[in-house]
Amino acid sequence: MRVALFLTCINDTLYPDTGRAVVKLLTRLGVEVDFPLTQTCCGQAHYNTGYRHEAEPLAVKFSDVFREYEAIVTPSGSCGAMVRELYPRLGERARAEGRGDVLAATLAPVVPKTYELTEFLVDVVGVTDVGAYYPHTVTYHPTCHGLRSLGLGDRPRRLLQAVKGLELVDLPGAEECCGFGGTFALKNSDVSAAMGADKVRNAESTEAEVLCAADNSCLMHIGGTMTRLGVGMRPVHIAEILASTEEEPLV
């Protein structure tokens, strides 16, 4: 199976450890993974801020880069949702604007074969125990687009529960948004910060060492709030926990 890693621009630039973790994890599970170097950004920030037409060439580029692969795996719920939920909508809107079916047809091939990482592991590889070892107390925050747009359900929790040494504790108000929301974090920074602070206080109340999520953009907001509030928890992407083993533990 030819599997491409769609790392996302944020992870590529700011969170290469997450990318390395995905490569390590998938390789360990016998999945041959490629990172096409021409990949950049899915266009989510453009689309969600109201610049749909600016997002279109990025979506077309995404399709050009990834269309030949059998599966496209991304460690981001929101970027995965952009492809799966919103690329078809880009096509529909272009059609409604009288621009024909070209865009819809260009984007269609990548839509069904794009998977968020935990989805790929559980549904395609068919594993929940990935042989990971992570001796820490962890609480899990389901990020909104993974939860509601992709319907990841209990997949991330099942993967975490199977990790050796990991104690998973419930996060109060888990399904409430952390307040990141892309440009929302800047445009409505006061409300965003208030939501972030509430999320951090809830996380702190669990007394877990680690707050885990499957999306680094949300973790960037939550983690930045944690250090600012002086809360000694660590935000960690689920890929890094699942990649950690007894031989090569994540420290």
Add this chain to the structure above:
Amino acid sequence: MSGTFIGMPAFPEAAREAVGNRTLRRNLRHATHTIRAKRAKAVAEVSDWAALREAGRQIKDHTLRHLDRYLVQLEESVTAAGGTVHWAADAVEANRIVAELVKATGESEVVKVKSMATQEIGLNEALEAEGIRAYETDLAELIVQLGKDRPSHILVPAIHRNRGEIRDIFRSEMGAWGRPAPEGLTDTPAELAEAARLHLREKFLRARVGISGANFMVAETGTLVVVESEGNGRMCLTLPETLISVVGIEKLVPTWRDLEVFLQTLPRSSTAERMNPYTSMWTGTTDAETADGPRTFHLVLLDNGRTDTLADQVGRQALRCIRCSACLNVCPVYERAGGHAYGSVYPGPIGAILSPQLRGTQSEIDASLPYASSLCGACYEVCPVAIDIPEVLVHLRERVVQGGPVTRAGNKVVLKPAKGHAAERAAMRAARWAFGHPGALRTGQRIASRSRRFHPRTLPGPGRAWSASRDLPPVPAEPFRDWWQRTHVTGRGAGAGSAGDQASGHDQGDGK
């Protein structure tokens, strides 16, 4: 909409104040979390909820698609049942019609059933200007009216008030409007309700004109429906001799049978009740001397931007709304910003898509509302008529930043992009260019990595919006793509998961 809200600052400024108000935050948190949990329980009891939601969506979409036909049918049914139908294109026309109808009765006061449509058009203020006093009889609307306040929630207009604040309002204000609050009034719910009951009872018994909205209008029978909890609405609907109902044209359903769906989904979504205590339905008038109910019935059908909204393919789904307010109760932004920040009688997620469509996106507040959301999608999940609120929000953001064709007052116009987005537009274009050229992206990443020791902890200018409350993530020594190229492409096989021989293994990026 109501003049009360004209000149509102944009949402972020109004929300900043609310976020800093501890009492408001506590009141809203308590109220929304309580109703949120109750709703979830009430909905979970219904095994065919998803099917009911889909049926509600389809009934509303069908009705909206054939609204012209069903409205005419409704007019015929209401007229045949002894009522009179008036058509109002906008708030000014609706207010004028109602004022004239009241004046024709010779009365100078009216009792009101809780109604969003009359709030939307600012009816109370318009009647006041004509020398007519309108008494709100819904408990929460009464609190808002006595407190010279504005509603902050569709269903619970005084949600921003706690019991102590309500007691203080009753004590200081009730006397000026009629029967004063009893001596030694405390803040226990039973005493507060009793004070309101005594105060309102004299209004019900005296009133000769009642004004209402409606939750539903049935085209085939001409029946109007009001769903409520207190029974005060029923007093207003049955005791006065004249009843005037102001209803948005989208409140229509084709048949009596369609109510079966909404009378299940509305109470559970709004108050988390299996069934609301009072459902009043009336069809025209009763003409016999001995019969109960109003002898005269007027229905004012209100457009006020609804036909314009209907013309928009994406935005029209907002007209499915049955005003349950489940989206408000579940919204993390509403919970922290409060209802007033939305600058409209329709706050919360539904307000953020309804107000900029009914009023247009010209004002500062309306242009800011589509951004009053993190797009978390909780609103869409709970909506009993499946309005994809995030989809409409993004659509309206596009309208704000790009402009484009819209319908205003029935005419096709092309909006210009809103001012104040020039820098953002330039940034988005620059980002799109960089993302179209992987070489440029990589150069940028490398500059960021190599200069990382000099990165400040906080940012100047627009970046302050981030760094005022959050630290920046440290920039890594190298971006992932450099690591990949070093370990997987250059020299090949430097690690597991080798790139193989795909063409994509080469960086084709340099400026192409």
